Amino acid sequence: MTAYIIRRIAFLIPVCLGILCVTFLLQAFIPADAVSMMYQGQATRQQAEEAMRIMREKYGLDKPWYIRFFYYAGNVLRGDLGISIRTRRPVWEELKDRYVNTMILTGASLVIAVIVGIGSGIVSAYFRDTILDFLGQAVGLFGISMPAFFFGVLLIMIFAVRLRWVPVLGKGDWKHLILPALNLGLIESAGLSRITRSTMLDVLNMDYIRTARAKGLSEPLVVLRHALKNVLLPVVTIIGLQIGGLLGGAFIIEVIFGWHGVGELAVRAISWRDFTITQAIILISAGTYVLVNLVVDITYVFLDPRIKYS
Amino acid sequence: METANQLNMQTPSVQPVRRTGPRWFLPQLFKKRSAQIGGSVVVLLLFFALFASYVIPYDPFDVQTEIRLTPPNLEHPFGTDELGRDLLSRILYGTRYTVMIGLIVTGIGCGGGFLIGLTAAYWGHWVDMLAMRLIDIMLSFPYILLSLAIVAILGPSLVNAMVAAGIASIPGYARLIRGFVLSAKEEEYVLAARAIGSNDSRIMFRTILPNIMSPMVIFITYRLPLSVLTAAALSFLGLGTQPPLPEWGAMMVNSRTFIGSAPWVVTAPGLAIFVVILGMNLFGNALRDTLDPYQRDR
Secondary structure, three states, rough: OOOHHHHHHHOOOHHHHHHHHHHHHHHHHOOOHHHHHHHOOOOHHHOOOOHHHHHHHHHOOOOOEEEEHHHHHHHHHHHOOOOOOOOOOEEHHHHHHHHHHHHHHHHHHHHHHHHHHHHHHHHHHOOOHHHHHHHHHHHOOOOOOOOOOHHHHHHHHHHHHOOOOOOOOOOOOOOHHHHHHHHHHHHEEEEEEHHHHHHHEEEEEEEEHHHHHHHOHHHHHHHHHHHHHHHHHHHHHHHHHHHHHHHHHHHHHHHHOOOOOOOHHHHHHHHHOOHHHHHHHHHHHHHHHHHHHHHHHHHHHHOOOHHHHH | HHHHHHHHHHHHHHOOOOOOOOHHHHHHHOHHHHHHHHHHHHHHHHHHHHHHHHHHHOOOOOOOOOOOOOOOOOOOOOEEEOOOOHHHHHHHHHHHHHHHHHHHHHHHHHHHHHHHHHHHHHOOOHHHHHHHHHHHHOOOHHHHHHHHHHHHHHHOOHHHHHHHHHHHHHHHHHHHHHHHHHHOOOOOOHHHHHOOOOOHHHHHHHHHHHHHHHHHHHHHHHHHHHHHHHHHHHHHHHOOOOOOOHHHHHHHHHHHHHHOOOOOHHHHHHHHHHHHHHHHHHHHHHHHHHHHHHHHHO
């Protein structure tokens, strides 16, 4: 088990290095370097050039690309993500609160997606070919076809504008979280529901389920104790992959609901051409995705004894 | 002897059930209700993409401020937008962008993925190792995030959004095609092609490619709606199509401020995207069920 976890963590090193390379490459495609963009049309020419020289030295922008990469990687490892071109504040200062907000939104959506997705998948499979199954599948199909941004607009229209149950926009108390989390969670639950249903259908036909029934166990016990455990492994894999969808989806949802997360900032930063912020957000989001998948892979050990004993 | 004769006589009457080819496939496909509904949506989408200019009732770019934000009525069945433009005409005209986005994004993703996947699997060794590590790194970025990163480099526009969504979908295609090619290249027909002296490009494009088309079509039907949705989402974020082009995602972002006073301005293009994606998914599901032998026999 320990060997498996160590192997899995070791596999992270080349992936993280690759992510660093990709985000570093973003700099290469930018028309001008971040520092000259920062001081464009600011102060007197002499002052600007002096400031630019200092900044370039600090971030190694006057060095060849391979040295720049080491500067970049070193700064990232120290937690220095650069200075925002627009606000001239350290990028991490701009990001830290927003990152927490995005994690809150993603976490709440994940809980909704898991409860609704797995729940409806189990019900659909157990009541296969009944009206419940048909309804579950129809809702699932609607879910994967519904654009998240349109669903968000509908939710705002119904629950915030017409019924006035929740606030329309912004980031305040827990009430502000309801609609965005529902939006993202319900959309992501559609895929999860489909996978759970098809896996559950396979599992319900297995010999050990027949044995459990033959022993006289009650149906809830058969489903929840014997079937669900075996459904969870592929479902957890999908949940890991869906974190990517949730993180990406959060970018759109945050814009719709004015939720102050990194996604909303990323979209603004792209319009402002604030590349240091964009670069940092892409790095942090990809890093989070990779780490979450590591956690998912490690949970396999606890879910699948075959890994533990191998 | 008599038994053998009887068997010989009976043999011609026992015809194997033919379960391949378009004559078997098309009736099987369109027997399904989802293929009928989804297929109709796709055909209508293609029809309007080609002929919308001839059938739309109003000019989709014609600004008439005196009838701005008119609710749906007989003259304007979907109402008018904040500049008095007829929404039905704009939506029908916008089908061309949806089709273009779908084709270009899928073309870039599938073409790029095909080249990488096929080359990696066919040549193997260090080519395969290098290509797959590159794919692993690209896959460590969520799809929409990778699209955003590429748009950040290229700048916001319809073409750049399509290129971004296309490039971001390459890793998914590449990994899948590599898997198909790896199993296909061990088949005897590839050995036979090599034995008769076919060169590498002939084996790749004339022998292996036709044999992996069926699973590829299944994957494309799964990815196509996702590509259209991503490009629409980029437009909705203001990073794709720019006004005044009537692309559905862009139409929604421009009208979002009127949710409370004129909801039809937002719901009409939103519903259009939803119906088209639903149609594509329904048709894709039916196609998968018909083409995939595992699903077919379930």
